[in-house]
Amino acid sequence: MARKLRPETDALPFPTREAVLRYITEHPARATKRDIARAFDVKGEHRVMLKALLRELEQEGLIERRAKRLSEPGALPPVLVCEVVSRDAEGDFFAEPVTWDEERGSPPRLLVIAKRGRRGEGDVQPGIGDRLLGRVTDLPHGYEAVARAAVRPIKLLERKPSGIMGVFRATAGGGGRIVPISKKQLQEFVVDAAHTGGAEDGDLVALDVHRSGRYGLPQAKVRERIGSLKSEKAVSMIAIHANEIPYIFPEAVIAEAEAAEPVRMDGKREDWRDLPLVTIDPPDAKDHDDAVHAVPDEDPANPGGVIATVAIADVAHYIRPGSALDKEALKRGNSVYFPDRVIPMLPERISNDLCSLKEAVDRPALAVRMVFDAHGHKRRHTFHRIMMRSVAKLSYQQAQAAVDGRPDDKTRPILDSILKPLFAGYQVLLKGRNAREPLELDLPERKIVLKPDGTVDRVVVPERLEAHKLIEEFMIQANVAAAETLEAKRSPLVYRIHDQPSMSKLEALREFLASLDLKIAKQGNLTPEVFNRILARVEDAPNAHLVNEVVLRSQSQAEYSPFNIGHFGLNLRRYAHFTSPIRRYADLIVHRALVGALKLGDDGLPNGIEDRLERIAADISGAERRAMQAERETIDRLIAEWLSDRIGAVFRARIGGVTKAGLFVKLADTGADGFVPASTLGADFYAYDEARHALVGNRTGETFQLGDTVEVKLVEVAPLAGALRFEIVSEGRQGKPLNRSRHGRMAPPGRRDGEQRRPKGIKTKRR
Structure with missing residues (x-):
């Protein structure tokens, strides 16, 4: 369906389908037809065109309708059950949906917005490990790089029985600290002598967080002593217990x-x-x-x-x-x-x-x-x-x-x-x-x-x-x-x-391939041959690994069914x-x-x-x-332990994932996975280009794209969690500066002489 521009007297053109899709994705709580019309200043006769566009996107399976609200297929519902999984250094809590379809990637990170005050005194004040019923809402300004959406707690639900797991480290005086084994929660917990549960140094334990203030380390108590991690097979035992895999035969x-x-x-x-x-x-x-x-x-x-x-x-x-x-x-x-x-x-x-x-x-x-x-x-x-x-x-x-x-x-x-x-x-x-x-x-x-x-x-x-x-x-x-x-x-x-790729994944793949001058037909029978032709075209090209990776991510997950x-x-x-x-x-x-x-x-x-x-x-x-x-978790922990004495070393790596928050990289020699926060990329403002799977500097155009080869320096290792943090020491590829944001609005201006720009990923908060 051809799109017509507004009359020249109007300030804004009629929104493209890509802009509408992005708005729906990023505003889960405000995506009715009226909201979209207001956001893009669609008035008069152009409302008919907008209605036709939305109907077309719905028929193609790129959006779905829930009552009057529009959303991407499988998007976050208005109200959901989520679990608080982490807290950052500034005291903010983050949660993830309890149920999530893994074919859509990693669970989204949700900022928990709760009123200040003591827990149990009228307000819903969740802590790490709590489950809550919450209402999805838009993110406050400045949090776009660290969460997908926000959730306002409605009520606390029963705490998840398994709690959090970590390794107990004894300290002088009878108490200790617990080092978490999850990448989602790297902050340690304090345990006083009365709540160690008989745990000894090096034991894997399950714990409950019983006091968590806004500042300082949260306090916990050991609920279950699982066993010592001093044996040579300790690393896999962490994954066995964390994922509740039966390993002892009755x-x-x-x-x-x-x-x-x-x-x-x-x-x-x-x-x-x-x-x-x-x-x-x-x-x-x-x-x-x-x-x-x-x-x-x-x-x-x-x-x-x-x-x-x-x-x-x-x-x-x-x-x-x-x-x-x-x-x-x-x-x-x-x-x-x-x-x-x-x-x-x-x-x-x-x-x-x-x-x-x-x-x-x-x-x-x-x-x-x-x-x-x-x-x-x-x-x-x-x-x-x-x-x-x-x-x-x-x-x-x-x-x-x-x-x-x-x-x-x-x-x-x-x-x-x-x-x-x-x-x-x-x-x-x-x-x-x-x-x-x-x-x-x-x-x-x-x-x-x-x-x-x-x-x-x-x-x-x-x-x-x-x-x-x-x-x-x-x-x-x-x-x-x-x-x-x-x-x-x-x-x-x-x-x-094994189902064929969903319409939304196929559309995302189509946009990515278009950035490489590769095309997948929008019509006709979809077969593996379609993807094989694409892969054959790039077989000896520098971006062959990149295209293989993106095609793999577009596929559904195989499963069992009657x-x-x-x-x-x-x-x-x-x-x-x-x-x-x-x-x-x-x-x-x-x-x-x-x-x-x-x-x-x-x-x-x-x-x-x-x-x-x-x-x-x-x-x-x-x-x-x-x-x-x-x-996967066991391999990550083994590799992290192996590299723990190489802080400061520089490695050749390939960018294996791109998000608003930063880059996931895979080391060329070992295949080890790590993360590069967007805040460490430089002084420019790096915007997430979803279609190209890239972070692009708004002022310089410097681009870091999925599949790019980069040089990275290892700056932090958390062996028990299998987490590696890197900084990129090589330059990104030259690209065109982004003059507009993803919604067609002007991006923040470039840095003026003498002005210090806030790097991407650093949050600005309203106290």
């Missing part, structure tokens, strides 16, 4: 696991022990739950075809519905992997022994045999409950070296008969993958290598081998086969779904997790569903499971996000 669960007996051939299973299946895993893997095999298809009707087999440990045989093992597995949801330990979903008797496909040992499995044509398209598949015997336990590097002409004593005897046909089969499947065009992001992951004492030795980027891709594609095809079979049998199951919407990233219509029942409860559900649907035993899905699948899917999706959070 006695009933251990008893069931120890009582389990190995499966013997009894005529109920197909005997596949002569099929030369092999396991290919990381060199330090302790459990092996998948094995593979491939040979050319000898059927004359399928020239150039291949028969691929994937066998998965038969966990369903040992974990029966309703048992203690089953209940604990559902509670955990998945295994959690830290650099120094693994918190398994199942006890080691099951995961590392009875269900591990050990070399030359009989093991029960659920196998799928798939037939592909010469173009990598699957023609048919069948599932079987078998007894197998792995002929070799190989590492990825070992298998790759063998097919590359460097076999060792183990791989040399099976190179021609097993490994070469297996890799040849992968080349056939690869043709189908390439034709399908899943999303191909190039974002290598780093791995932390630890010393024997549990501290960081080095950070490496593992090489991505063809052997990795082989196992990945074989597993994907097995997962597809499982979903197709269960859907055809009309069996309940849990899909692995309702199928397909998997956008893999470009698959049907997809379910089948290949890792040792470490994912979702896969165990699929195994049981296959057993029941194909009449492969009496240990299938229990009756009435359909009514509970939606809740189960939500629970295991939450457990997955919990595990990812804990793993």
Whole structure:
């Protein structure tokens, strides 16, 4: 829809759609049609144009209507429940919504505006750890860089049971201080001798804040002594407790696991022990739950075809519905992997022994045999409950070296008969993958290598081998086969779904790419191929990593659901997790569903499971996000401890995130994440350019953009919280000064001679 300008006699042009969207985003409490018209001085006949513009934005999914109020999709509601998570050095409290969709990024920071006075004397005076019902309102002037919106407390709610966690540091006189373990709360707490709860120096504790004045350190009492952090695995224990991850198996669960007996051939299973299946895993893997095999298809009707087999440990045989093992597995949801330990979903008797496909040992499995044509398209598949015997336990590097002409004593005897046909089969499947065009992001992951004492030795980027891709594609095809079979049998199951990007995320990506002269069509069917074309155009360009990062951020988060919407990233219509029942409860559900649907035993899905699948899917999706959070936190703490003696050192880094408050940077060598406050960037006024993911100097035009390479100096480390603070010591890129603010109004004027400008991020308060 074309936009018309106002008559030349009017002072302001008709607002652009971008300006309207920004106003709605930044004024959650004042975004009715009347408010917007007043803000942009829209009068008379132009109100009709504004109404049409708002209707167009609503139809495109960029805004939504709640009664008369307009907001961005998923925006903050007028009234919400939030938790007070931190207090800054000047005494202001900040909160976050209790519930927040992680697909929309980090929870917004909310300034708590409460009347002054003593708590409990009429006014609502929250403290750290309190939950409150509050009304969202606009921020006071000067706070734009440190919070997204403000919230006025309506009433205090019951305090969150888990409280705050920290490490107790004893002081002379019997009391102590508590160092928080959260990046959101770096200020210490004071504990007097009467409230230590028996905590000793170095203990991880849960605490309650019982007195918090406006100035000085808040006072707390130890509510629970969790345990000592003096062991070499202390860092991961912080994340385990902070994220409430179950890590101790109840006695009933251990008893069931120890009582389990190995499966013997009894005529109920197909005997596949002569099929030369092999396991290919990381060199330090302790459990092996998948094995593979491939040979050319000898059927004359399928020239150039291949028969691929994937066998998965038969966990369903040992974990029966309703048992203690089953209940604990559902509670955990998945295994959690830290650099120094693994918190398994199942006890080691099951995961590392009875269900591990050990070399030359009989093991029960659920196998799928798939037939592909010469173009990598699957023609048919069948599932079987078998007894197998792995002929070799190989590492990825070992298998790759063998097919590359460097076999060792183990791989040399099976190179021609097993490994070469297996890799040849992968080349056939690869043709189908390439034709399908899943999303191909190039974002290598780093791995932390630890010393024997549990501290960081080095950070490496593992090489991505063809052997990795082989196992990945074989597993994907097995997962597809499982979903197709269960859907055809009309069996309940849990899909692995991945929605396409939301309209709001896509619009933000479109604006960003436009700043790089790249375009995504506004119309037509959205597929991963659209993103792949963009990524291919920048493959060898300096900004390739930047574009990959922004495309990744535009994607939705994968999850589990009994309702199928397909998997956008893999470009698959049907997809379910089948290949890792040792470490994912979702896969165990699929195994049981296959057993029941194909009449492969009496240990299938229990009756009435359909009514509970939606809740189960939500629970295991939450457990997955919990595990990812804990793993990230542990890596951050390990890296922070490693760098704690390098204050003042200068590092090469890449800008990995941009907000009004500052820049998130990632160190090039280690992948460590840190923050650069906007207040340290210089004397200019740096405005947040959302479309470009950049902070831009209003006067100089100096620009710091997502993906830029910069030099940073480490100025502060909080090892227990995993927090690093940096200052940028290199210059930003040259850019055009911002002469107008985001709403079309004139930006603050440049600094006059002799005038000291308040740096971005420093707050001006009304006392």
